[in-house]
Amino acid sequence: MTKKSRNWLIAIFILAFPFIAFFAFLISEMSGPLPPIQSLPHPNGYNDLVKAGQMIRGDVWDYDKANREKLRGIVLTNAEALSLARSALSNQCGVTLQFSRAYLTNHLPELIGFRSLAQALATEGKLAEKENRFNDAKKSYLDAIHFGNEAGRGGILVDEMLGVAIGSLGVEQLQKIADNLDAKSCRDTIQTLETLDIHGQSWADVIQQENAWSRRSFPGLQGQTIRLYYKLVYYRTRERNYQRAIDTIKSTQKKESQLLIELAARAYELDKGHPPASVADLVPEYLKTAPQDPVTNTNLVYSPR
Numbered sequence: 001m002t003k004k005s006r007n008w009l010i011a012i013f014i015l016a017f018p019f020i021a022f023f024a025f026l027i028s029e030m031s032g033p034l035p036p037i038q039s040l041p042h043p044n045g046y047n048d049l050v051k052a053g054q055m056i057r058g059d060v061w062d063y064d065k066a067n068r069e070k071l072r073g074i075v076l077t078n079a080e081a082l083s084l085a086r087s088a089l090s091n092q093c094g095v096t097l098q099f100s101r102a103y104l105t106n107h108l109p110e111l112i113g114f115r116s117l118a119q120a121l122a123t124e125g126k127l128a129e130k131e132n133r134f135n136d137a138k139k140s141y142l143d144a145i146h147f148g149n150e151a152g153r154g155g156i157l158v159d160e161m162l163g164v165a166i167g168s169l170g171v172e173q174l175q176k177i178a179d180n181l182d183a184k185s186c187r188d189t190i191q192t193l194e195t196l197d198i199h200g201q202s203w204a205d206v207i208q209q210e211n212a213w214s215r216r217s218f219p220g221l222q223g224q225t226i227r228l229y230y231k232l233v234y235y236r237t238r239e240r241n242y243q244r245a246i247d248t249i250k251s252t253q254k255k256e257s258q259l260l261i262e263l264a265a266r267a268y269e270l271d272k273g274h275p276p277a278s279v280a281d282l283v284p285e286y287l288k289t290a291p292q293d294p295v296t297n298t299n300l301v302y303s304p305r
Contacts, residue, residue, distance in 0.1 A: 035212050038094065038154055045091035045150065048084055053113025055081035060119035063126045071127040078120045085117055089146050095155030099216040104158065111162055114151050118144055118166040125173055134180040137173075142192050144170030145256075149200050156213050160206045161245055168252045171259055178262050186267035187286065190260055194288055197256070203246065250294040257291035261302050275304050 040046075058074040059066070066074070075082075098106065125140030148167025152160035174189070181189065261279060264286035269275045276282055279290045279302045290299040 035208060037216075040094040040096065040154075041092035043091050044094055044096070045088035046093040046095060046153075048088035048091075049093065049117070049147070049150065050110050050113065052081045052085040052088060053110065053115075053117040055084070056113065056116040056120050060116055060123050063119060063123040066123070066126075068127065068130045071123055071130065074120070075124050075127050078123075081117065082120060082124060085121075085147065086143060089143065089150060093150035093153050095153060095159050097155065097213055099213065101217055103213075103217060107158075111158070114147075114162060114166065118147060118169055121147065122169055122173055129177060134177050135185055137177055138181060138185060138189055141170045141174045141177075142189065144173070145193070146196055149196055152206070153201055154209065155206075156210045157206060157245065160201075161248065164249055164252050168255065171252065171255050175255070175259050175262065178259065178266060181263070181266065183267040183270040186263040186270075190263050190267075190286065193256060193260060203249065207242075253294045254300075257293070257300055260287060260291050261300060265302055265304070276302060278302055 056078055058077050059070075060074060060078070063071065063074075097103065121140050121144040125137040125144075128134070128137035128140060145167045148163045148165070148170065150163070151166055152163030155163075178186070261282070264282040265276050267286055268282055279287075279299060282302070283290050292298065293300050
């Protein structure tokens, strides 16, 4: 082979390499096995959560500023929806995914309804606070956290992030009333939070569900080409969005861990007459394990307020 021919072959290879890599990636994406579609629970509590969200009426978003009379009116108006939601949470839940490009558009009203339902639970809790029924307020906020867990179960990233936002709402409201709870209520709340945490889904589950949904919703060569195009063109945007999602999840997890310590410390002080010296004093009588900072993976420190 002459030097000129060899140079031509090298040039052709360099020019063709991006196309070869593109089709190799495309083939690998298409040929890889998809995880099986998870069967939905029966009965599926998620369907009743959707119905409950659609039933919500009134200015539920105004729960932090509304007076007692307005709060009471909103709670009475939505009593049936709240009862249905609690019944739904007593069953297993699974997001009813549709494998189509129109899914996100069709799904939007359900997500809006879920936000309203979470705010209705907060409204109920705020009314209980104003009436000095702090144990009832605690139950409303714990139901919001439970609801947040189930709102995203088996769904894609948008479902998970809404669920995290709902759970965060419940955690923040619980933090505000922690000092009004008795020792037994603190211990019961800790037990519920620890149980909910055990049954939450992982970030790896969410990403697997997101990728599987994308492959099924954009099938065939055309669909895979579209997916690859967005992966390449919007790679940095997608990675930034993923990182924001991870940061939000870890921030919420840290708030919940801090809440666990605050509740355990209050129960300890009420029982023993003095505050704990450190988190070590709370384990294992009040906490199963020392809560960790999800960012640093180190044990959180107790700081008396």
